Amino acid sequence: MPPRPRAAVLPLVAVFAAGYLAAYLLPTIVGHLGSSPGGLGLSSAHAGAVGSALLLSSAGAGLTLASRVDRLGPVRLARAGLLLMVAGFALAAGTSHVPLVVAGCVIGGFGSGTATAVAAVGIAARQDPHRASVLGLLTTSATAGALYLVLPRLGGGHALPFAAIACAAALALPAAGRLPAAPDRVASPRPDAGVPARLPHRRAGAVLAVAMLCWSMAQNALWGVSGRIGLDRAGLSEAALGLVFAVALGGGLAGVGAAGALGSRLGRAVPIGVGTAVIATCVAVSASAGGAVPFATGEVLWNTVYPVVLSYLIGLAASLDGQGRWAVLAGSASNLGVACGPLAGTLLAGHAGYPVMGAVLACVLFATAVPLTAVALHSGGRVLLPxxxxxxxxxxxxxxxxxxxxxxxxxxxxxxxxxxxxxxxxxxxxxxxxxxxxxxxxxxxxxxxxxxxxxxx
Structure with a gap:
């Protein structure tokens, strides 16, 4: 008896959320590696470099496994990735020796990228990839928001965020065992649909991947230093900063819920283009904020719109190839941008200051809105009514x-x-x-x- 559609998507959502959690907790990871109470005392640039190493390892896993998930088996890969997350982040949490912390971040990041690649292929294989990605982002936002509320109340120390990610990966292990042995592919009218085909929509997919790299890098350049902006410029305490991030991720929950209700009624071009323009404005406001109100406003609105646009981008990448290859490649390109973001943000902020950094990042986002919208218009088409x-x-x-x-x-x-x-x-x-x-x-x-x-x- 085949599994019910809702039951079949839940393991994918669990693996997706565990794989994405490290990127969502990036500000607190970088903050706890830096000069926060109980932290390792690394400089902002060095802490950002460790965060970049974590996310770069995750992106490398996605690029390596883009076309190998079906051949190696999703269940086996998901379990291996989650076990690597548990081992790597437990190592980073259990030591204060910086080289071992970096090694744990790299190992855990590779496991995170492996889990994300498996989830991306599974989501792309579903008849409605947008809905599955919305559920995954809802779960990730809710988990990260709860952690931003709880972690500051547990005290300082760099071990807390790493231990939280390791626990989340361990909790997702039973769900990995319920993944289908081979994802069901989207039905195709071609008689040779079972034969492995060459990568379709190469031009549109390449443009989408490059644009998503820049899109993610610009946002994570700010996301990686948002904690420092809130503490140094906005004058927030660590508990108040955690509350702002929790409310911001709560706004993300509302945004993703709205995206799920909206579906494809407006197509993909409008949410992607308009949403990216709104994000660019919020990035500029948040980076130049000199007080708590503008900083919180920019962060909350930004994090409300970001997962909405991301869910449509994931659905767009999945629609380019029913085998999920473009979903994994575009997601890995996005992870490369995420990996470069913290280091780029700390370097820009160190040389030009936070307001100039925000203006530069906003310009990059406005520029990426054009190719992203063009790909959505060219490849997504209009909504087909019954x-x-x-x-x-x-x-x-x-x-x-x-x-x-x-x-x-x-x-x-x-x-x-x-x-x-x-x-x-x-x-x-x-x-x-x-x-x-x-x-x-x-x-x-x-x-x-x-x-x-x-x-x-």
């Missing part, structure tokens, strides 16, 4: 709409009955006597008009 699918293409249109992430219920099942064909009997048409053509020369169609059957749809 009648449109039935009238214009039947099964082929249903396959295209399903691969593009159309709303559930809007696409007819492949191979199912579409519309009933009704036979209409038409009476014979009498030939007028006034026809001047002699009967012998008249065409057969004019001599006799037998009953015909027409069909209408």
């Amino acid at each position: 009648g449109t699918v039935r009238r214009r293409g039947g099964a082929a249109a249903a396959a295209v709409a399903g691969a593009a992430g159309a709303p559930a219920g809007a696409v007819p099942e492949l191979g199912g009955t579409e519309l009933v064909v009704t036979d209409i009997e038409v009476a014979p048409m009498p030939v007028p006597e006034a026809v001047l053509v002699p009967p012998a020369a008249a065409p057969p169609a004019l001599r006799e008009e037998p009953a015909a059957q027409l069909t209408s749809v």
Whole structure:
């Protein structure tokens, strides 16, 4: 008996959330490695470099495994990735020796990237990848928001965020065992659908991957130093800063919920383009904030819109290839940007100051909005309504709409009955006597008009 759709997606969501958690906790990781009470005392640049090493290892895992998940087995890879997360982050939490902390971050980051790659392939294989990615982001935002509230109350020390990530990975291990042995691929009308095909939509996918790299780098350049801005410029205490981040991630929960309710009613281009422009504005406001109110406003609004746009980008990448290769490649490119972000942010802030850094990052985001919107317009198409699918293409249109992430219920099942064909009997048409053509020369169609059957749809 096949698993129910809702039950089948829950293991994917658990693995997705565990893999993404380290990136969501990046500000507190960098802060606890730096000059926070009980931290390791690293400089801002060195702490940012450790965070970058963690995320770079995660991106490397995704790039390495982009086309190997099915061959190696999702269950085996997910378990290996989660075990690496447990081992690596437990090592980083259990020692104060900086080289061992860095080694633990690299090991845990590779495991995080492995888990994320498995989840990305599984999400891309679903009929509605946008909905699955929304559930994953909701779970990640809720988990990270709770940790931002709890961790400051447990005291200082660099071990807390690493231990939290290791525990989350351990809790996700049972879910990894319930992943399907091989993801069900999106149905295709091509007769050779079972044969491994060359990577489709290469130009659109390459543009999307490069743009997502820059998009992620610009935001994580600020995200990696947001803790320092809140403490140094906005004058917040560590507990108040944790509250701001928790509220911001709570706004992300509301935003992702709204994205799930909206679905593809507006397509992908509008949420991606407009959302990126809003994010750019928030980045500039938050980086230049000199008080608690503008800083909190920028952070909350930014983190509300960010997961909305990310969910549409994940769905867009998944729609380019039903085998999930573009989803993994674009996600890995995004992770490369995430990895470069903290180091870029600390270097920019150190040389030019936070306000100039915010202005530069906002310009980068405005620039990336153009290619991202273009890919969404070119590859995503407009939303297909049920009648449109039935009238214009039947099964082929249903396959295209399903691969593009159309709303559930809007696409007819492949191979199912579409519309009933009704036979209409038409009476014979009498030939007028006034026809001047002699009967012998008249065409057969004019001599006799037998009953015909027409069909209408």
